[in-house]
Amino acid sequence: MTGLDPAALAALGRTSDWSSIRVVVAGFGVSGYAAADNLTFLGARVTALDESEAGDRRERADLLESLGATVRLGPGSTTTLPDDVDLVVTSPGWSPRAPLLAQAVGRGVPVWGEVELAWRLRDPERPVPWLAVTGTNGKTTTVQMLEAMLRAGGLRTVAAGNVGLPLVEAVMDPDPYDVLAVELSSFQLHWTSTVAARSAAVLNVAEDHLDWYPGPSGMTDYAADKGRIYERVRSACVYNVADPVTEELVREADVTEGARAIGFTLGTPAVGMVGLVDDVLADRAFVEDRRSSAAELCTLGDLASQAPHYVANALAAAALARSFDVTPAAVQQALRDFRPDGHRIAEVATVDGVTWVDDSKATNPHAARASLQAYDPVVWVAGGLAKGARFDDLVQAVRDRLRGVVLLGRDAPVIRESLRRHAPDVPVIDVAAGEDDGVGPMDRVVAGAASLARPGDTVLLAPGCASMDMFANYGARGDAFAEAVHRRRRGDS
Structure with a gap:
């Protein structure tokens, strides 16, 4: 058991006396270092x-x-929890089954995530509000859109959390922000207990990270962790009308009295929603006379992409910004100027009438499905580490738009079996990473895709899998794809 009085531990915050608090920080990556550094600054007795x-x-x-x-x-450094510990602060990637964390729970030592620590370390005289986003896919783009909207509205802000600045660093900044645009993963949310965002959004909930959430209750546990983002929300709980799970999470959440449920939809928005009216992104949630009018946020032509999932992300970000009184004009300015990060539905080149698109960030079936549904006909480049995911629903949803499929990576057989069951007539090319013919695997992928594509088609890298079986990360995979496309365009391969 911890030697600290539970009430004293629960009250720990920015202005507390940390000098006698013994803290173990599990993990020493970006967020772990930020936690250890700031706890040391506050006077805690830190072991990382x-x-x-x-x-x-x-x-x-x-x-x-x-x-x-x-x-x-x-x-061996993390095998055993030290004897004298009052608190464990864990980095987000650590599974609850990790021996160190399991020992902490078994000994009654509280475990906080870096996000929970950051919330408690906000300045009590000027506590910076959070606008928070989670979801299986689209989190980073949505948070970056939100950051752009807040800046366009004249607010000092930064994207933090699962993207950008570690949250502990953001809240400890000596020049406080007006508001934070916060991306939170299910891993980060798992270890929260007091976080109370001003407004929060769950973009979608789909099968992912089942290696972290094993067993028959895996998806239920995953969704429940996503739903933690709505707990104690004060202003707006933003949900996806097309994803009933997100709305159910709002219904189940214990929110602050007065918080509103705000839906976003690619259809015509009902009262209390944001959505599309013809080619206009419209707000019927944060206008005075929302029963009979709407505010124009922007047009589809203002956006860098009209892919459905990109438009949905823009609507979710706009709902969060509008809940913080950002004007429609600022929302429009931000969306006009915004360009997504690389490897997100990024057009690489058009060669002989075929468009090549890099969406290497589509690292699970839900993301790949959203990307594929923006193109028709399409040659799909897929494969990598499936993380326990299945592809049957994805293949059934997109099979009619598939010209062909090129597979690579360790779990290519998982996708091939789904194609065999649900799209047996779609041609499939397998690229083996170990072939020694003097040509790199991504050049063989591009050659195979080119042999399947016809003028007017799109070749889409939307792997539906993680990349670490063959590449350092999804960015390296996308770069390899783009470089192979450019070599082919130049005639170098």
């Missing part, structure tokens, strides 16, 4: 643990140790 010494961890460890912290890096 990480199995990895990669990157600049050793350099950061030397810095923290010079300030009085203890840092243990390398294999």
